[in-house]
Amino acid sequence: MGKESNIIIGILAGTAIGATLGVLFAPDKGVNTRQKIADEALLQKERLASTAVDLKERVSASANDLRDRVATTVESQKQTLDEKVESIVTDASHKADDVITTLENKLAELKAKNKKLQKTS
Known part of the structure; x- marks a missing residue:
């Protein structure tokens, strides 16, 4: 799940950088920019x-699922x-x-x- 969250963060960071650069190079007033x-x-x-909330919920659900599977096992x-x-x-009892x-x-x-021996003696 770490790889997935890194991808999401990378996409969000790229989007933010792209949007910021687009706004900076747009012909508009400084205040508006x-x-x-x-x-x-x-x-x-x-x-x-x-x-982050979605990721937390997925991790929590996965942890709960894992706990349930371990308990069942x-x-x-x-x-x-x-x-x-x-x-x-x-x-052992039968033996x-x-x-x-x-x-x-x-x-x-x-x-x-022993009885036979005692009678013969």
């Missing part, structure tokens, strides 16, 4: 102020992260259940072997 220069300067000032990523964490916790079941089965086998 100075008034025309003052009027043109005031007009250019108003145009520049208008351009952050919310989306947070939701994705929450889903991944939930999935990992669920998987823990599998390990506990396997250990319970092994313990039952060992108890059965």
Whole structure:
């Protein structure tokens, strides 16, 4: 956006210089020429102020848009992260259940072997 504002300022400055030179070389009285220069300067000032306001509004709108897009992206990523964490916790819980079941089965086998050994002794 900096390049765009430089172009606008350049156009406005060129217009002001051109208008001033045109008025200076025009065959008119000094009082009338100075008034025309003052009027043109005031007009250019108003145009520049208008351009500055437009530029400010565009920058503000762009900043708001960027803020909204970042907020949406952050919310989306947070939701994705929450889903991944939930999935990992669920998987870990299932694996823990599998390990506990396997250990319970092994313990039952060992108890059965131990009973057999105690009966034979």
